[in-house]
Amino acid sequence: MVLQSLDDDQAVETVTIPLAGKSSIADHMVIASGRSTRQVASMATKLADKIKQMTGRAVRIEGLPTADWVLIDAGDIIVHLFRPEVRSFYNLERMWNFGDAPASTMAQA
Template sequence: MAAATETATSEKLLATILKSLSDDKAEDVVQIDLRGKTEIGDYMVICSGRSTRQVSSISEKLAQTVKDEFGRTAKIEGKETGDWVLIDTGDVIVHVFRPEVREFYQLEKMWQPMDGPGAAAS
């Protein structure tokens, strides 16, 4: 397993995560490049599941995939309620929301570039 961990780059990890989310029918998947913006990770991925059951299932399967392919144990918070689950894989932080909860918190807006779409004109 150590060899798998050594060869895991944040880009490979991100690609595996995006494939897992796609396979499990996650909706509205958004990836945000955090490199140079924060030390919490290289990428953030935000997506939605249609129900608490799907949110929990997406999260469980994703954590297992990361463990199987990279030998990393992801930290998971919020799986019990299934409204908003955080999966911390080290280099990639994944948020899986129910749509209503995602709309309420609008996490994507916090990480949008200030000069990107939606930025206020000065």
């Protein structure tokens, strides 16, 4: 559902990183970019609403006012939404891959 929501909102370079057995914070991490702060904020708001509708639980969101980097904590899934420049600066994919095979990238249509 998370990946579908991001795809529907035209997120770019969506990556999933499995964390099960590697970290106690979540089972999966999703990283994606938006083309602007407006798109990042919109994707985050819509995703948080969809998660609440499906699970009945509100998610925690950090970074929404500036929308350069928005973190959504949905329990077992952590979602990071970035503007491209901010994403390349922090390079979370490299930090969280633990030397494993490259993170899986969702193909964009």
